[in-house]
Every structure is written in C-alpha cells, then in structure tokens.
Amino acid sequence: MAFSKNEAFTDTDQQLALWAKALSHPARIAILRELAQRNACICGELVANLPLSQATVSQHLKVLKEAGLIDGEIDGPRICYCIDWPALKEMENALILLFNQIKPCC
Amino acid sequence: MAFSKNEAFTDTDQQLALWAKALSHPARIAILRELAQRNACICGELVANLPLSQATVSQHLKVLKEAGLIDGEIDGPRICYCIDWPALKEMENALILLFNQIKPCC
DNA sequence: ATTGTATATCGTAAATATACGATTAAACAA
DNA sequence: TTGTTTAATCGTATATTTACGATATACAAT
Numbered sequence: 001m002a003f004s005k006n007e008a009f010t011d012t013d014q015q016l017a018l019w020a021k022a023l024s025h026p027a028r029i030a031i032l033r034e035l036a037q038r039n040a041c042i043c044g045e046l047v048a049n050l051p052l053s054q055a056t057v058s059q060h061l062k063v064l065k066e067a068g069l070i071d072g073e074i075d076g077p078r079i080c081y082c083i084d085w086p087a088l089k090e091m092e093n094a095l096i097l098l099f100n101q102i103k104p105c106c
Numbered sequence: 107m108a109f110s111k112n113e114a115f116t117d118t119d120q121q122l123a124l125w126a127k128a129l130s131h132p133a134r135i136a137i138l139r140e141l142a143q144r145n146a147c148i149c150g151e152l153v154a155n156l157p158l159s160q161a162t163v164s165q166h167l168k169v170l171k172e173a174g175l176i177d178g179e180i181d182g183p184r185i186c187y188c189i190d191w192p193a194l195k196e197m198e199n200a201l202i203l204l205f206n207q208i209k210p211c212c
Numbered sequence: 213a214t215t216g217t218a219t220a221t222c223g224t225a226a227a228t229a230t231a232c233g234a235t236t237a238a239a240c241a242a
Numbered sequence: 243t244t245g246t247t248t249a250a251t252c253g254t255a256t257a258t259t260t261a262c263g264a265t266a267t268a269c270a271a272t
Contacts, residue, residue, distance in 0.1 A: 004230070004257080008157040009132035016135055023126035025260080026115035029204070033119075036208040043219060051114040053262050058220055060260090077218050077269045085210055092205045098135070099198045102142040104191055110227080110260070131230085149249060159232050164250055169229090183239045183248045 016098060019091045022067035027052060027060050032083065035070065040082040042075065122204060125197045128173035133158060133166050138189065141176065146188040148181065 006014055023029060027050060034049060035041050047057045061081060064070045068087045072079045112120055129135060133156060140155060141147050153163045167187060170176045174193045178185045 005157055006132055009136060013132040013135045013139075017130050017132045020126045020129035020135075024123050024130045026112055026119040026123045027260095029119045029122055029126075030115060032208050036211060039211055044217095047219095051111055052260095054219075055221085055263075056261050059262095062220085063259095072219095074268085077216090079219060083208070088205075088208065095201060099194075102138050102189070102194065105143060105145055133230095150247095153249090158230095160249070161233075161251085162231050165230075168250085178249095180239080183246085185249060 012094070016094055018067060019069075019094065022064055022069055025060065025063075027057070028064055031057075031060060031064060032069065032088075035081055035083045040080050042078045042080050043072075044078065046081070118200070122200055124173060125175075125200065128170055128175055131166065131169075133163070134170055137163075137166060137170060138175065138194075141187055141189050146186050148184040148186050149178075150184065152187070 006017070009017075023032075030050060031046055034046060038045070043054075043058065043061065046061070047054045050057055052060075061070065061072065065072060069084055069091065070081050071084050072081050074080075112123070115123075129138075136156060137152055140152060144151070149164070149167065152167070153160045156163055158166075167176065167178070171178060175190055175197065176187050177190050178187050180186075
C-alpha cells in the first residue's frame, strides 16, 4: 500500500482486523491448537510438529505474541509458550459480537 | 515467502486462515457491517461511505467475493452487493468450533 | 571459562497486500 | 449511434508477509 489508512476506521474494527490477521495463517492456527491441547508447550515441540523451519516458527510465535494471544516464559534454556486465555476470550467475544451485528436484518 | 507451504496444513485450518484473511482489514469488516445493515448495497454507496478510492473499494469487494462471503449482482449499470448468508454462517460455525477446540484443557 | 542447547534475530529473497490514478467495459438513456 | 454512469481492471509504487540459512544470545552444565 502507498500507506495504510487504517486509522480512518473504528478502533473496534481495527482490533478485529488485527486479531483476524493473527489467525490468517494455518501455521498460527495449528500453533494455537497445539498450545491448547498441551496447555503449554516449549518452542522446540512446536518446531518438531510443524513443517516449517525453527526460524519461521519463531516468527509465527512472534506474530501471535504481538497480537496478545500467547505468552512466552523463559524456562531454563527454553521458552515455554502458553495461550493468553483472557485475551483469547476477548477475541472470541469480539468476533461473536461482530457476527451478531452482521445478521440478516429486514 | 519464498513460496507458501499452506498445503502442508489441514484443509480445515487452511479454510479458517482464508476466512480470517478476508476479515483481516478494517475496510472489509466495515463493508460487511454496512452490507448487513442495508441488507444489500450498491457499490457506489460503499465507496461514498468509506475513506478509500473507488478502485480500492472494488479491490476489497473482490477479496470478500473470492472468500465467498459476498455476492454481486448486476442491477442496471450498477452492481448490487449482498452478504452470502449461508457462507457467513459457515464461517461463523467454523470459528466457533475452533474456539471450542482451543479451550483450557487440563 | 568453555561447551552445548534452545530460541531469537538478522539478512535476504520472493510473494502478497494495499492504495490510487487511469483506462476499459458494460448497461442504459437520449 | 453517442454519451453518461457505474464498476472492474490495469499499471504501478510501496509495504508487509512468508520463508529460511546464518548468526547471535541466553542459559545450563561441566
């Protein structure tokens, strides 16, 4: 884009778009699934279970972290990732609210 | 990306990612809102109500159409857009299913 | 201190997304 | 036919995303 015009939209819609962008790659959805299943998970396990390099997985983790959906905690030489449940719930609520607003009206 | 590795992921997660990508720009969320409010809407009205050029709005409409979320129907010299409600419901269900899978487990 | 392990970051290449002006195409009216 | 209106598409510039090898960093263990 020449430059982004996002500031012209409502905060709500900008936040929704950011969350949706965090979910817009199957690797990141797979990561969230796996973190939920295992409750928490060191980075290496995610790398082992994804068809992507360590660097790429780390990059996807960064995107999820920047979207606020996961947290990473140092555990010795490793990083233990887990889902930020309050944030995930917030995203879920916002999306459900959006779907309630986007309903057949008249 | 050097090239996308999406085919390595499940169809479900690929589809979820595509839907999320369709929602990953505030203009497209705003378009869906407005289409839902008005039930249907000619392209020109959307252009008038968005801080974006006609070409850019048309591009966002194309993204939503390619994601299957909206339909466009010729109405004289105009195009009347409306939400594809079954598709939107399908997306909503898939996301809710995802949220049910991504829950605190143990 | 040195070594080993785990992860982040850097550098880079290619693909995709965003935005807009200009042009084209389609539908209608005169 | 000609002109008008509406929307799509083209061309283009810039930004962002995706991917990976290489390197740096942080910690643990010896």
